[in-house]
Amino acid sequence: MKTKNIKIGIVAALGGLAATQNCDAQTSNTNNAGNKNADSIRLENRLKELAKTKYTGELAWGANCYYSASSKRENYVCPYCSSTVKRKYDSRTIRDINKIESIVKQVKTLGYDVFLDKTELCPKCSKRNIKNPELVFKIRFTTKADYHIIRSNIVNEYQCLLAFLSNQDKYSGNQDFEYTLHDNIAIIQKMTGLGKDLKIEKQ
8 A cells, every 4th residue: 555655656746747847848938939029018118218318328420521422213123023113213212222121120130020011112013103102111019919000211210210129229320420219219109109108308
């Protein structure tokens, strides 16, 4: 009888150990899954903190002697249908589109669910010839949430977004001038949809 009780005790102990290991594995998987989605509450809190504090570091003033390259019309090849839009956009616009696309890819590597829609740039895909087409940027912070959608062709706004999501407090803009996130809360609100009720106090 004692031998039987000992065997039962060993089996129960092993079962408990296996259950504990399974729970640990499930917890680990849950944590990993959670890390793939941005914590919007954490970002909201950080945005509030940026809004109520002043930047105390140093900023690079950049350079005023940049060579201003001439901008000429170029062909644009649609990434969706491969059709060529002939000489509608100038070279500066094409460069900005490429910069923005690169920034959005960096945001995606941080684990955020983002998408850049360039449909309006192509008359065939948009099914109409839009005079001033815009890039459509989409972002969401959980898989169950709706995408926050904005329209912007401004490189500076995407640079500001990347800096915010990268937990930086400044970013480099045109001609290497540096800007603080503290002074650009409105851009972060626009690009993320966060802090809608946040009141920005003039400093």
